Structures are given as structure tokens and as C-alpha cells.
């Protein structure tokens with residue numbers, strides 16, 4: 361992947377090294393979250409992110425003070441992770457501002473927060489074990505870059521960059537869904553039998569949006585190199601619910617899927633990448649069930 365790191369976004373916040381002190385106090389509460397959502401998927405889905413607030417609300421105050429104190433101090437110099445994240449975020453801002461304009465809407469840029477250990481969010485406290493996620497309440501994307509190291513180990517150094525960009529684009533995709541009103545459709549199903557089915561629709565649509573972003577970003581910036589799409593597909597393939605469940609329990613139960621199967625994730629991303637077509641977004645909610653996607 362070719363990334364011009366001289367291009368940067370004003371909306372990336374580096375909060376690493378700011379959570380140490382509050383961690384001990386919040387530990388008990390955090391383990392509940394880990395038990396609740398503790399699978400290593402990318403994308404704690406926005407529904408789950410919302411629920412963080414209910415579970416961990418208690419510990420948030422202490423951490424918030426800690427973070428506010430640290431923010432008043434000196435900002436660290438941008439390292440490779442920050443530069444890369446910032447450059448990719450900038451490309452999402454430019455692509456989505458343009459695409460929203462074509463839809464006759466205004467794009468509101470989300471903040472992207474890099475953290476380690478744990479983070480205080482508008483959706484409650486989250487440990488890094490939840491993986492990258494988007495919090496609809498504060499409209500911020502959160503991730504711990506150790507997730508990137510994981511991808512790098514799985515995919516091999518140079519091949520991992522585009523997969524990392526895909527992770528950011530998927531989470532920004534959840535923000536786009538929030539702005540376009542798709543997240544609300546899923547919220548309306550919370551607590552009903554269709555909750556998981558609608559969560560899968562939303563996740564696959566976020567993969568599709570990540571693909572659309574890649575289509576438009578590549579036309580604008582020529583970011584893709586040989587092997588990039590394969591590596592994104594490979595990571596999409598590794599994080600489907602079927603694969604994750606097989607790995608953790610040895611079997612799968614499709615009714616409990618919240619992100620879709622590996623094949624569905626690859627298909628959604630690829631369809632977005634091939635067309636960049638935003639007029640197809642309703643399709644994810646028009647099918648009879650998420651299994652038809």
C-alpha cells in the first residue's frame with residue numbers, strides 16, 4: 361500500500377500511556393466487559409459499544425479525570441503508527457466528504473483515538489481486548505495498535521498495511537452508518553429476536569463501506585499495490601464469526617453470529633471495492649435475512 365504520510369488529519373488523538381493509573385481501580389469492572397464481549401474480533405459492533413456504558417459506567421469518572429490531566433500535558437511526537445493512522449484517516453475524510461456531497465449531505469469527521477491498555481469513551485470504559493470499535497455516542501473510532509501487530513504477525517510485514525487501513529475504514533464505515541441513519545435501524549431491533557441478524561447486516565454493510573472507500577481512495581490516491589486486496593480479503597476471511605467460533609469452541613452456531621461468516625465478509629468488502637456504489641446500501645436491510653447477503 362502506498363501512503364503519503366505527509367498528509368495528516370487533525371482528528372487523530374494519541375492517548376497511549378494515559379490509562380495506567382486508573383487501570384488498577386477499574387480492573388474488576390473491566391473483566392466483566394472482557395467476559396461479555398471478550399472475543400478478538402475487529403469491530404466490537406456499535407450495539408455492543410453502546411452497552412459498554414451500562415456495564416462499566418462506574419469506573420469512567422476516575423479515568424476521565426486522569427485523561428484530562430494528561431491531555432493538558434505535552435503531546436508525544438508522532439510515531440509510525442500515528443503517522444500511518446493520520447494519513448489513512450485523512451483519506452477517509454476526503455473520500456467521505458466528497459461522497460456525502462454527492463448524496464447532498466454534509467460529512468461530519470469522526471475523531472480517531474489511539475490507546476493502549478484501556479480507554480474511557482462516551483460508551484463507557486473499554487479494555488484493548490475488545491479490539492477496534494466505534495462509539496456512536498461520542499462519534500469516535502478507538503483502537504489499540506497492538507491489534508495492528510497481530511495483523512502483521514498473521515499476514516507478514518509489508519502485506520499488513522492495507523489490512524490495517526481496512527480496519528480503520530471498517531470502523532469509519534460504522535460512523536458513516538451512524539450519520540446515514542442505518543445504525544438506528546439496528547438499534548430499533550435491540551432486545552428482539554432479530555437483534556443478531558440486524559447486527560450482521562450492519563457489520564457486512566461496514567465491510568461494504570470499507571470496500572467503497574478503497575475504491576474511491578484508490579482512484580484518488582493510487583494507494584493499492586499488488587497483493588493488497590488479497591491481504592485485506594485474507595484478514596476479512598480470518599475474522600468471520602464461523603472461523604472465530606470454530607477456533608474458540610470447535611463448532612459454530614449461526615444464530616449467534618454478530619459479524620457474518622468469513623465468506624460473507626469477503627463478499628461484502630469485494631462488492632464495495634469493485635463498484636464503490638453507495639446507491640446499493642439499502643440492500644443490506646432489504647433482504648429477508650442476513651443469511652441472504
Ligand SMILES: [Zn+2]
Nearest residue numbers: 402403405566
Ligand atoms: Zn464492525
